[in-house]
Amino acid sequence: MLMKKFFTSLSINTLGVIFMLGALCTQSCSTSNFDSNEIVVVEAFGKTLTLDTISSRIPNNMSYDDSLILADRIINGWIRERVLLAQAEKSLTDEDGKFSRQIQAYRNALLVSEYENRYVNSRLNRNVTDDELELFHSANPELFKLPEHVVRAVFLHLPKEEVDLDSAKFWLSKADSITMPKLEKWCIEHNASYAIDTEYWWFLSDLLDQIPMHIYRLEDQLKRRKVIEFSAEGRTYMMKILDYKFKDLPSPLAIASERIEEIIIQERRSDLLDDLRDELVKEAWSLGLISRDSIPL
Numbered sequence: 001m002l003m004k005k006f007f008t009s010l011s012i013n014t015l016g017v018i019f020m021l022g023a024l025c026t027q028s029c030s031t032s033n034f035d036s037n038e039i040v041v042v043e044a045f046g047k048t049l050t051l052d053t054i055s056s057r058i059p060n061n062m063s064y065d066d067s068l069i070l071a072d073r074i075i076n077g078w079i080r081e082r083v084l085l086a087q088a089e090k091s092l093t094d095e096d097g098k099f100s101r102q103i104q105a106y107r108n109a110l111l112v113s114e115y116e117n118r119y120v121n122s123r124l125n126r127n128v129t130d131d132e133l134e135l136f137h138s139a140n141p142e143l144f145k146l147p148e149h150v151v152r153a154v155f156l157h158l159p160k161e162e163v164d165l166d167s168a169k170f171w172l173s174k175a176d177s178i179t180m181p182k183l184e185k186w187c188i189e190h191n192a193s194y195a196i197d198t199e200y201w202w203f204l205s206d207l208l209d210q211i212p213m214h215i216y217r218l219e220d221q222l223k224r225r226k227v228i229e230f231s232a233e234g235r236t237y238m239m240k241i242l243d244y245k246f247k248d249l250p251s252p253l254a255i256a257s258e259r260i261e262e263i264i265i266q267e268r269r270s271d272l273l274d275d276l277r278d279e280l281v282k283e284a285w286s287l288g289l290i291s292r293d294s295i296p297l
Contacts, residue, residue: 042075044082049075120272128261134253136260141250148247149204150255151222155211155239156183158192160231165238168192172240173227198242201255211239 039051058067171179180196187194212232222244229238284290
């Protein structure tokens with residue numbers, strides 16, 4: 001015979017006994033008929049809250065005392081919810097047609113949304129290739145206008161007292177796959193701060209946060225391909241600008257790629273849902289689950 005107990009007036013100590021009972025039975029009564037789903041901890045308005053439901057909401061690594069406190073909160077919260085729900089149902093009866101329709105519409109939307117999400121998540125291809133990114137970017141440049149100037153640049157800075165900068169300056173001036181590893185090693189050895197990813201695009205405002213360079217003739221400065229070197233705030237800065245694009249021009253692919261990927265995946269999602277809805281409607285018609293009369297004029 002399954003154990004079934006009702007605890008309609010609980011204290012933390014009483015609940016502690018319940019939890020100890022559950023733990024002991026889990027460890028030593030695996031062959032018995034004990035079922036935590038059958039232990040009703042509290043009942044209100046014809047609904048019950050079981051020990052199993054409470055236990056599932058308490059982390060396994062929580063201490064005994066904290067578990068009891070959390071369990072008490074769960075129970076009190078459930079009771080308040082039941083009381084409020086009962087009062088709401090009493091005040092907003094089914095005679096209120098508009099409210100009933102709203103409830104039904106919400107339920108329908110929730111069911112459909114959950115079904116569609118599960119359907120899509122099990123079938124959606126989230127892998128977007130470089131070719132797909134480039135094709136979409138080329139076909140829709142107007143979607144990716146730059147909000148500010150961007151710069152592709154490499155730079156380093158270090159305390160001003162460092163004097164042997166010739167090698168670092170030479171490697172920075174080349175900025176290729178051969179010299180960048182050498183420059184990175186040099187920066188590490190000399191405790192320099194650096195950013196030497198030659199493919200990375202910086203928003204100009206972010207770059208100036210790193211390199212306090214004075215801007216006076218922006219276009220002329222950005223066109224320079226020599227290493228820019230200056231000192232400020234006790235540090236020596238060196239930077240080479242590799243490329244740039246001005247505000248309101250189409251964004252480089254590297255900046256837009258994440259947004260493009262989201263757009264492509266969203267389009268795939270929409271296509272999956274459109275196909276699903278069309279197929280379900282066709283199937284319902286073919287099975288005779290839908291009938292329709294003409295609208296009288």
